[in-house]
Structures are given as structure tokens and as C-alpha cells.
Amino acid sequence: MGAEFTRHVRRNLVAYIALLPMAAVVIFAYLGTMAWSVRLSFSSSKLLPRNDFVGFAQYVTLFDTSRWLTSLGNLAVIAFFFLLICFVLGCLLAIFIDQNVRAESLFRTVFLYPYAMSFVVAGLIWQWILNPDLGIQATMRGFGFSGFVLDWVVNPRMVLYAVILATVWHGSGLVMALILAGLRGIDGEIWRATRIDGIPAWRVYLSIVLPMLRPMIITSLVLLSISIVKMYDVVVAMTNGGPGTASEVPAKFIMDNLFERANIGLATAASTVMLITVLLVMAPVIYSQYFRKSGRAA
Amino acid sequence: MIAMKQMVAVSAIALAAATGIARAEEPLNAEVIHWWTSGGESAAIAVFADAFNAAGGKWVDNAVAGGSAARSAAINRIIGGDPSTAALFNTSRQYHEIIGEGLLNDIDAVASKNDWDKVLPAPIANAVKVDGKYYAAPVNIHMPLWIWYSVAALDKAGIDKPPETMEQFLADLDKLKAAGIIPLALGGQRWQENSLFSAVLTNVGGAKLWTSVYGDKDEAAIRSPEFRKVIETFVSLKPYVDQASQGRNWNDATALLIKDEAGFQVMGDWAKGEFKQANKEIGKDYGCIPGLRPDAPYVLGGDVFVFPKTDDAEQVKAQHLLVEIMTDPDVQVKFNNLKGSIPIRSDVDVSSLDACAQLGMKIMSDPARQVPDASQMMEEFVYGSVQDIVTELWNTPMTVDQAIDRFEKALKG
Amino acid sequence: MMPQAKPAAAAKRPLTYQEVWGRAGIYAFLGVLALFFLLPLYVMLVTSFKSMDEIRLGLIFSLPQQFTVDAWVKAWTSACTGLECTGLRVGFGNSVKILLPSVVFSILLGALNGYALSFWKVKGANVLFACLLLGSFIPYQVFIYPLVRVYAQTGIYGSLPGIVLTHVIFGMPVMTLLFRNYYSGLPVELFKAARIDGAGFWKIFIAIILPMSVPIAIVAVIMQVTAIWNDFLLGLVFAGRENLPMTVQLNNIVNTTTGERAYNVNMAATVLTSLVPLAVYLLSGRWFVRGIASGAVKG
Structure with missing residues (x-):
């Protein structure tokens, strides 16, 4: 066993060396930081890290903080609708563009360009367009529709949908690009076969094509999930968490406590909770998608 | 052309540096991190920069928009071992922990030379003095809870003189509403809602309730009928704010007064800058009310500069020169006139200040009316929770009892 | 990359009535969404070419009446950050x-x-x-x-x-x-x-x-x-x-x-x-x- 392992290492020695930078980054930057922040979540750290131990006190405080609970709930709502709408819209766009439309590259560019803009820009510009005093509502009223109401950014019950609107605008082009790429890779034979059988196109897409695009779908959902879990800039630019705490999100809670409120202990407790949640949700996805059948590398 | 000149200047400096000519009279470099990026603020900090440069220093400006971004940049630089010469903070507890960690230089030498114990108002001195040593140079006193009004709007609503009591104020709000004017201009942002609440607390509850709730965190005071009345009054103000207030910037709210579309606004004295820019005159176009009771407390907020730890003698020299210049009486008057605040010392010539600032100076001369800003009486995270409660109270149908419970929990920890 | 054979475009025969409507539907869908996606860019661009006087009128969707590049010049060369006015x-x-x-x-x-x-x-x-x-x-x-x-x-x-x-x-x-x-x-x-x-x-x-x-x-x-x-x-x-x-x-x-x-x-x-x-x-x-x-x- 030992000799065999030595031989294995010797044969692949350069590969081990080549992966050292990655190992260093994972161990020091990622695992090290995670461990460090988990450690701090059990301390009473305020503005600067402290080395004491206060048990689960920060977690108790955290789940007793209504703003944190609101943030979690908001993230769930935003993530659900964001992923759903981005996915459906991205698929529809890709399928429609794939029908040999004219000016295909123009459409593709139009749907993809928001992804090139930063989240800050997405938040600022939609905040402006949805602002009742300046944007669509004011314009419609200017045309004489005095009863027209579009007050999402200022309405506590609708503000999350304003945020979702901006993020969908930003992200659905990415899904479109990925799905479109997938569609281009599908064998044309399928269409011939199904047409002979008289199966309607929508059913072919739903029950044959989409399942074939599973890797694309998973990858796009993973990329979108990364951005939604970290979502901070767009909310700050658009609503700064308001009205009240109606559009607060966990990343903003962490950021505010880390800096504005000088409460590192609570912030790291919050980020630990996020980390565990991500682990629980994402680990099975990542495992099944990227490792289960990676027979060649392992 | 300008670029050309700059290039010449740069190459001259480079040449001088390379040849070592300028070595003997190299100016004292001082890098200052601050968040004063807007027009009026820039003009104000330019007063410091110019005075510092005139005194033989070289001001290196490092502006980062947004208070918390600028402060965390400063703290990261301190932790990273590459601190700036000076950094801006609010007159609060924001910097007390870095003092405790020994990361700031004290400025006792300059303070005792200039007799700060005598010239600074007590709440300000308390905020910058830790364990008997001065660690921060206060540069201004902002009173964050002035009540501003539009003369024309009040006229239109048939209000002949500005309110002097809370009852009159509430009655005036009704009159404004009846006249179709926005009674209360508010920007629906956490800190502005919190300012409004603080104004209700100081004007309904007075100095005593302010310090016993926020300072002593006294349970009896939190559960007292007076504090309950404060919350009820605050909630009763909701109908006087227009629908579009949500997310509005404070200066856009001030603009409503400038355009005579709104009657009152609770805002710090920096609002004056907006009125001045719009060429409005105190007394004729707009007015300021310091409080709604004869003994209304004057809340002392403001800004301070701190000086990160360094052993470099040149840097320490630069730090001390900065302190001297920033607190110099003449510089103080000039700076505060542009910033909208009032000078930190009582021994300055007030004649060049505007009427509102002079009124503020007069009220402040009575120590009984000086109270510290809420941020000086509690740690930042406590104050953060308090602001969360206030914004939820304002934006959700929270009951008074729930609010009181949450205040108690947040303040008592 | 050659276009694959697709259900709607496979044949060269004249399109049926139904197919014409289908094509129209596709373009309508893409067109409407394209407008939605372009709206922010449009607002940014027209606003950047307006003067502040025009912006104060509050019509954010209208085209600039007086086209000016002042804002661009200012943003690039002279917008201020604190005391430094060097633009972007x-x-x-x-x-x-x-x-x-x-x-x-x-x-x-x-x-x-x-x-x-x-x-x-x-x-x-x-x-x-x-x-x-x-x-x-x-x-x-x-x-x-x-x-x-x-x-x-x-x-x-x-x-x-x-x-x-x-x-x-x-x-x-x-x-x-x-x-x-x-x-x-x-x-x-x-x-x-x-x-x-x-x-x-x-x-x-x-x-x-x-x-x-x-x-x-x-x-x-x-x-x-x-x-x-x-x-x-x-x-x-x-x-x-x-x-x-x-x-x-x-x-x-x-x-x-x-x-x-x-x-x-x-x-x-x-x-x-x-x-x-x-x-x-x-x-x-x-x-x-x-x-x-x-x-x-x-x-």
C-alpha cells in the first residue's frame, strides 16, 4: 500500500506541485478564513477581533434579531422568484432565438448586455425608473393616467419584487446564453424523429430537450445562486434595505454589522449560519453534478 | 494647458526628489481619510487643507464617499499597518475600541497647550477624552435635530408664527395638511426616521428622558408614561408625511421646503447649505427652530479627526500640526460657516456666523441644555438596533407595547 | 456553426397561415422583451446627454431637447472626489x-x-x-x-x-x-x-x-x-x-x-x-x- 502510494505520487508528482497554488488558496484563503470567522462567532468581538469565548451567545442574539429573520425570509423569496423567473425567461429567450430569427446576434447582445453591468448600476438605474416621482409612474400620470400606480420601490409589500425585477434584468441573459449554447449542441435528428411522430414542439422541449441540457441548467443555477447568496450591492443601490427593513438581505446584515455597527461577533455568527445553509443546500448539488460521475479524474 | 503645467510640476518634483535638492525643506506630508465629498463639504475641508499647506505642510486628500466606507477604509489601513496620518470619525464611540487597543496616538500635548478642558463643551470633551487623555480633535458641533420651515408654506397655511411647543407644532401640521401642503418633509431612510424620532424624544421627553433612556438605559424611564407618549407622538406623525418619502435623500426633502411644497423638516444644521445654495435667506424664506420647549436640549453631534499610531517623528509632527490648524479659532469659524455647523470652542468671534448658528451658540452657552448625541451614549451595535426599531416602528404597524419591549431589549442587551 | 434543422424553419415551402402567426408571435415576444432589457440603457444614455435644467422637468424617458455632451466631459475630466477634481x-x-x-x-x-x-x-x-x-x-x-x-x-x-x-x-x-x-x-x-x-x-x-x-x-x-x-x-x-x-x-x-x-x-x-x-x-x-x-x- 505504502509503496504503491509512493509510486502513484512519483508518477503524478508534477501534478501535485501544479495544484499547490490552489491548495494554498483553499487552505489559507477559504478554509482558514471560514475557520477564523466561525471562531470569531463564538467571541464577543466588536470593532476588532477578540479572542474570548462566549459560547452561543451571538447565535442566540442573532435569532432574536427581527432584522436578521426578515433578511432570511427576504432572501428565500428573492432567491425563489429570481431563480424561477431567470430560468423560465432565459429558456424562453434561448428557444425563441433558436428559431432561426433574423438579427439573432442583435437579440443575443441585447439580452446579455445587462450581465456586463455591475449590480450597483442595475440597482441605481431601476431605482430611478421605478421611483414614483421620476420614473414610469410619473410619466404615465403625465400622459393623463392620473390613477396609475407603480410604487414598488416605496411599497413595503412590493419592494422585494422591485429587487427581483432588477436582478432578473441582470441575470436572465446568462441563462439564455448557457441554454442557447446547449440547444446548439443538440442533434438535429431529434427534431426529425419527433416531427414524424407528430409530437408538438413544446412537449419535445419540455420532455426531451431540457433534460438533455441538465448540465447547462445546473451550471446556470449554480452561478445565479452564487450571486444571489452574496447579493448586497443591488439592494444598497436600490433601496438600502428599506422601506423600514422590508428589503434587507443577509449579506447586507453581515456587512452592516461588520463595518457600520462594529459588531464582528454577530456578523460572523450570521455568516456562519449562511455558510451552513449553503453547505446543506449546495453540497448535494455540487456533489451530484460534479463528482458523482467524474470517473476519469478520480 | 493645465495638464502641461501639471506635468512640469510633477517632473520638477521628481527631479528635485531625485537630486535631493528639496530634501532640506520637504513639507510635512499628511494623508487624511474623510468622506466629505459633496460641494459644501469639499469647500469646508479645503479650508483645512489650505491652512495646513500654508503652514508648511502638504495635505494629501483621500476622500471615500460614504461614512462607513471611509471609516472602514481607515480602520483597515490601521490594522494593515499602513495608516493614514489622520482619519475622520463622528463624535461618537466609533473610535473608542481602537483607542483601547492602543492604535491611536493621543494629542494631549496640543490639547493641554490650547486648554481644551476649558474651551470644549463637556459632552464633546467626554467623547474625545478616554482615560484622561485626548485622542481625537473635534472640528465641529452639529445639532442634528433642528426643525426647519418654509416661511411661504407656513404663510399659505395661515400660520402666523413658528411653533414653540409640541402642541402648536402638531396643530400647524394639521393646518398645512388642510392647505394641501406636505406638512412634514421626510426622507424615508433609516437615519432620517431616527432623527425624527430623536427630535420627538428630546422635545416631548426633554433632556432628562433623553439621557435616562439613551444614556443610563434606565428601565423605569423606558417603561415610563413619558416615553410611551414619545412613541405615540412619533407614530402620530405618520399621516403628515407624503407617499413618496420612501428612500428620498435628505437634501431632496430639504428641496421640498425650498420649493415651498412642504412645511417642516427635522434635519441637522447641514441643511442650511442647501438653503444657501438656493439663495434663500434666513427669516425671509426659511427659518430654524432649535426645539419645541423652552428648555429643549441641544444635542451635540459632530465630527472628529483621529490620529493613528505612528512612531515616525515627522508623522507625529504632521498630526500635531493638523490638530493645531483644525482647532484654530479663525480656521474654525471659516470651516464651520461652510460646513453649516458651529465651532467647537466658545472663545471664537461669532459675529460672522449666520443667525441660526448664532442662536445655536447662544443655547449652547447654557450647559444644562447640552446633551450628547445618542451615538455618544451607546455602542454602535446598540444604536444600530435602536435605529432598526425606529424604522420598523415607522414602517410597520408595530404597537406601542411591542416597541417599548423592543427598546428595553435593545438598550438593556 | 451551422444552424440546425428546427421545427419552424425546416422547409423551404411557403409558410402556412399558422406559421406566419407563429413567426409573428416569436418576433413580438423577443421584441417586447428587448425593449424591456434596453429600457435602462436608453434612460442612462438620454439622461447623460441632457442638461440639468431639462432633467429637473422630470421627464426621464423623453429624448434630450438640447443635446449636450457636457456631462460626459465633466464625468471624464473634472468630476470631483473630495478635493481632487480629475474625473474618472x-x-x-x-x-x-x-x-x-x-x-x-x-x-x-x-x-x-x-x-x-x-x-x-x-x-x-x-x-x-x-x-x-x-x-x-x-x-x-x-x-x-x-x-x-x-x-x-x-x-x-x-x-x-x-x-x-x-x-x-x-x-x-x-x-x-x-x-x-x-x-x-x-x-x-x-x-x-x-x-x-x-x-x-x-x-x-x-x-x-x-x-x-x-x-x-x-x-x-x-x-x-x-x-x-x-x-x-x-x-x-x-x-x-x-x-x-x-x-x-x-x-x-x-x-x-x-x-x-x-x-x-x-x-x-x-x-x-x-x-x-x-x-x-x-x-x-x-x-x-x-x-x-x-x-x-x-x-
Whole structure:
């Protein structure tokens, strides 16, 4: 066993060396930081890290903080609708563009360009367009529709949908690009076969094509999930968490406590909770998608 | 052309540096991190920069928009071992922990030379003095809870003189509403809602309730009928704010007064800058009310500069020169006139200040009316929770009892 | 890339009535959504060409009555950040300085990781990779303090190498993911043949794998240019005063807390700041889809 392992290492020695930078980054930057922040979540750290131990006190405080609970709930709502709408819209766009439309590259560019803009820009510009005093509502009223109401950014019950609107605008082009790429890779034979059988196109897409695009779908959902879990800039630019705490999100809670409120202990407790949640949700996805059948590398 | 000149200047400096000519009279470099990026603020900090440069220093400006971004940049630089010469903070507890960690230089030498114990108002001195040593140079006193009004709007609503009591104020709000004017201009942002609440607390509850709730965190005071009345009054103000207030910037709210579309606004004295820019005159176009009771407390907020730890003698020299210049009486008057605040010392010539600032100076001369800003009486995270409660109270149908419970929990920890 | 045979466009016969309506429906759907997607860009552009007098009228969707480029000139050359009124010029240069090495290093490292992960047997590599992927979900904010500490001790805090290293670290998960999946789709026979010929790790990487990586490298460039150029937080914290990127200046210009908001300057500054990633997308949009299609994200 030992000799065999030595031989294995010797044969692949350069590969081990080549992966050292990655190992260093994972161990020091990622695992090290995670461990460090988990450690701090059990301390009473305020503005600067402290080395004491206060048990689960920060977690108790955290789940007793209504703003944190609101943030979690908001993230769930935003993530659900964001992923759903981005996915459906991205698929529809890709399928429609794939029908040999004219000016295909123009459409593709139009749907993809928001992804090139930063989240800050997405938040600022939609905040402006949805602002009742300046944007669509004011314009419609200017045309004489005095009863027209579009007050999402200022309405506590609708503000999350304003945020979702901006993020969908930003992200659905990415899904479109990925799905479109997938569609281009599908064998044309399928269409011939199904047409002979008289199966309607929508059913072919739903029950044959989409399942074939599973890797694309998973990858796009993973990329979108990364951005939604970290979502901070767009909310700050658009609503700064308001009205009240109606559009607060966990990343903003962490950021505010880390800096504005000088409460590192609570912030790291919050980020630990996020980390565990991500682990629980994402680990099975990542495992099944990227490792289960990676027979060649392992 | 300008670029050309700059290039010449740069190459001259480079040449001088390379040849070592300028070595003997190299100016004292001082890098200052601050968040004063807007027009009026820039003009104000330019007063410091110019005075510092005139005194033989070289001001290196490092502006980062947004208070918390600028402060965390400063703290990261301190932790990273590459601190700036000076950094801006609010007159609060924001910097007390870095003092405790020994990361700031004290400025006792300059303070005792200039007799700060005598010239600074007590709440300000308390905020910058830790364990008997001065660690921060206060540069201004902002009173964050002035009540501003539009003369024309009040006229239109048939209000002949500005309110002097809370009852009159509430009655005036009704009159404004009846006249179709926005009674209360508010920007629906956490800190502005919190300012409004603080104004209700100081004007309904007075100095005593302010310090016993926020300072002593006294349970009896939190559960007292007076504090309950404060919350009820605050909630009763909701109908006087227009629908579009949500997310509005404070200066856009001030603009409503400038355009005579709104009657009152609770805002710090920096609002004056907006009125001045719009060429409005105190007394004729707009007015300021310091409080709604004869003994209304004057809340002392403001800004301070701190000086990160360094052993470099040149840097320490630069730090001390900065302190001297920033607190110099003449510089103080000039700076505060542009910033909208009032000078930190009582021994300055007030004649060049505007009427509102002079009124503020007069009220402040009575120590009984000086109270510290809420941020000086509690740690930042406590104050953060308090602001969360206030914004939820304002934006959700929270009951008074729930609010009181949450205040108690947040303040008592 | 040849268009595949598709249900609606397969035949050359005249379209039936139903098919005409179908086509119309497709264009209507795409057209309406295109308008929705273009609306923000339209608002930004028309606003940036208006004067403040016109903006005060509050008609944000109307075309500028008096077309002026003043706001653009101001945003580029003279908008103020504190006492310095140099516009976005300086930040643009800084962003380029940060962008180029960060993109090159992060992509090379991503390719190297992907190659080692998919063609070589390294024990524990997949566990490392899983950790890396999970790490990408953690908000950046959590990393800041420890990284500042470590950087300070190594003396790269607040310097160009510091910010470049930071971008390489945070770009690593997605870059590694992209290249690993792309390489998994390459025929393994190529690799085996090279091994039998006696080619070593680096020789195979440089002579065989890298030349085949162009499609995915384009995808990687697009994603990294976008991410690094649009970064604000890391640049603010790690770049140091001399290298602050354009987004930090944009924030300073847009987020001034007092005075009348110069919306036209803000919009011009925003568009200027977005130009680099936008240009990259416009110029290489077709390559993006093509690169992904070539197997980039297959599992």
C-alpha cells in the first residue's frame, strides 16, 4: 500500500506541485478564513477581533434579531422568484432565438448586455425608473393616467419584487446564453424523429430537450445562486434595505454589522449560519453534478 | 494647458526628489481619510487643507464617499499597518475600541497647550477624552435635530408664527395638511426616521428622558408614561408625511421646503447649505427652530479627526500640526460657516456666523441644555438596533407595547 | 456553426397561415422583451446627454431637447472626489492596471487547475475543488479582515500585487470550474497518446491542452473582465490609495450626500465605467455562446 502510494505520487508528482497554488488558496484563503470567522462567532468581538469565548451567545442574539429573520425570509423569496423567473425567461429567450430569427446576434447582445453591468448600476438605474416621482409612474400620470400606480420601490409589500425585477434584468441573459449554447449542441435528428411522430414542439422541449441540457441548467443555477447568496450591492443601490427593513438581505446584515455597527461577533455568527445553509443546500448539488460521475479524474 | 503645467510640476518634483535638492525643506506630508465629498463639504475641508499647506505642510486628500466606507477604509489601513496620518470619525464611540487597543496616538500635548478642558463643551470633551487623555480633535458641533420651515408654506397655511411647543407644532401640521401642503418633509431612510424620532424624544421627553433612556438605559424611564407618549407622538406623525418619502435623500426633502411644497423638516444644521445654495435667506424664506420647549436640549453631534499610531517623528509632527490648524479659532469659524455647523470652542468671534448658528451658540452657552448625541451614549451595535426599531416602528404597524419591549431589549442587551 | 434543422424553419415551402402567426408571435415576444432589457440603457444614455435644467422637468424617458455632451466631459475630466477634481480618468488607468494582470493570472491558474484536476490523478484534489466551490458562496466581506491581516504581514497590503492576488483568489472557483468541465469534455485519448510518447505534465499542458482551450478561454476572459472591472469592495479595501479602481471613483461621484444630484453626470459616469465590459460583450458575444457550446459547462 505504502509503496504503491509512493509510486502513484512519483508518477503524478508534477501534478501535485501544479495544484499547490490552489491548495494554498483553499487552505489559507477559504478554509482558514471560514475557520477564523466561525471562531470569531463564538467571541464577543466588536470593532476588532477578540479572542474570548462566549459560547452561543451571538447565535442566540442573532435569532432574536427581527432584522436578521426578515433578511432570511427576504432572501428565500428573492432567491425563489429570481431563480424561477431567470430560468423560465432565459429558456424562453434561448428557444425563441433558436428559431432561426433574423438579427439573432442583435437579440443575443441585447439580452446579455445587462450581465456586463455591475449590480450597483442595475440597482441605481431601476431605482430611478421605478421611483414614483421620476420614473414610469410619473410619466404615465403625465400622459393623463392620473390613477396609475407603480410604487414598488416605496411599497413595503412590493419592494422585494422591485429587487427581483432588477436582478432578473441582470441575470436572465446568462441563462439564455448557457441554454442557447446547449440547444446548439443538440442533434438535429431529434427534431426529425419527433416531427414524424407528430409530437408538438413544446412537449419535445419540455420532455426531451431540457433534460438533455441538465448540465447547462445546473451550471446556470449554480452561478445565479452564487450571486444571489452574496447579493448586497443591488439592494444598497436600490433601496438600502428599506422601506423600514422590508428589503434587507443577509449579506447586507453581515456587512452592516461588520463595518457600520462594529459588531464582528454577530456578523460572523450570521455568516456562519449562511455558510451552513449553503453547505446543506449546495453540497448535494455540487456533489451530484460534479463528482458523482467524474470517473476519469478520480 | 493645465495638464502641461501639471506635468512640469510633477517632473520638477521628481527631479528635485531625485537630486535631493528639496530634501532640506520637504513639507510635512499628511494623508487624511474623510468622506466629505459633496460641494459644501469639499469647500469646508479645503479650508483645512489650505491652512495646513500654508503652514508648511502638504495635505494629501483621500476622500471615500460614504461614512462607513471611509471609516472602514481607515480602520483597515490601521490594522494593515499602513495608516493614514489622520482619519475622520463622528463624535461618537466609533473610535473608542481602537483607542483601547492602543492604535491611536493621543494629542494631549496640543490639547493641554490650547486648554481644551476649558474651551470644549463637556459632552464633546467626554467623547474625545478616554482615560484622561485626548485622542481625537473635534472640528465641529452639529445639532442634528433642528426643525426647519418654509416661511411661504407656513404663510399659505395661515400660520402666523413658528411653533414653540409640541402642541402648536402638531396643530400647524394639521393646518398645512388642510392647505394641501406636505406638512412634514421626510426622507424615508433609516437615519432620517431616527432623527425624527430623536427630535420627538428630546422635545416631548426633554433632556432628562433623553439621557435616562439613551444614556443610563434606565428601565423605569423606558417603561415610563413619558416615553410611551414619545412613541405615540412619533407614530402620530405618520399621516403628515407624503407617499413618496420612501428612500428620498435628505437634501431632496430639504428641496421640498425650498420649493415651498412642504412645511417642516427635522434635519441637522447641514441643511442650511442647501438653503444657501438656493439663495434663500434666513427669516425671509426659511427659518430654524432649535426645539419645541423652552428648555429643549441641544444635542451635540459632530465630527472628529483621529490620529493613528505612528512612531515616525515627522508623522507625529504632521498630526500635531493638523490638530493645531483644525482647532484654530479663525480656521474654525471659516470651516464651520461652510460646513453649516458651529465651532467647537466658545472663545471664537461669532459675529460672522449666520443667525441660526448664532442662536445655536447662544443655547449652547447654557450647559444644562447640552446633551450628547445618542451615538455618544451607546455602542454602535446598540444604536444600530435602536435605529432598526425606529424604522420598523415607522414602517410597520408595530404597537406601542411591542416597541417599548423592543427598546428595553435593545438598550438593556 | 451551422444552424440546425428546427421545427419552424425546416422547409423551404411557403409558410402556412399558422406559421406566419407563429413567426409573428416569436418576433413580438423577443421584441417586447428587448425593449424591456434596453429600457435602462436608453434612460442612462438620454439622461447623460441632457442638461440639468431639462432633467429637473422630470421627464426621464423623453429624448434630450438640447443635446449636450457636457456631462460626459465633466464625468471624464473634472468630476470631483473630495478635493481632487480629475474625473474618472485616473480610475480608468488604475482599473486597467488591475484588470490585465488579474485576468491573465486567474485564467492561467484556472486552466492549470482544471487540467491537473481532469487529466491527472491527485489524491484529495476533488475535495479541494469542492471546498473551493463552496467557498465561492461566502460573502466577500467575511474574508476582508483576515486577508488584510495576512497581507499586512507580507507587505502587499494596499498595493497592486495585493489587489491582483485578491482577484486571483476570488476568481479561482469559477475559473477552475470552467476549465475543469471543459477539459472533461476533451477526448482523453489525446492525453493518453501524448503520455505514451513520453510527454510530461507541462509539455502536454502547453503544447496540447492550452491550444485547444481557446473557446473556453474566451468565456473565461469575458467573465473575469466583467467581474474584476465591476468590483468595488475589493478594490476599495486592497488596492491602496494609488490604485483605486474606477468603480470606487464612480461611487464617490454618484454617492455624494449633499447638494443637487447631477443625474446627467452620474449617468455619463456610469456608462463610462461600464464601457469596458460592454465592449468586451459586444465584440465577443458570439464567442461567448460558442465557447460555452463547445463543452465549457458540461458536467
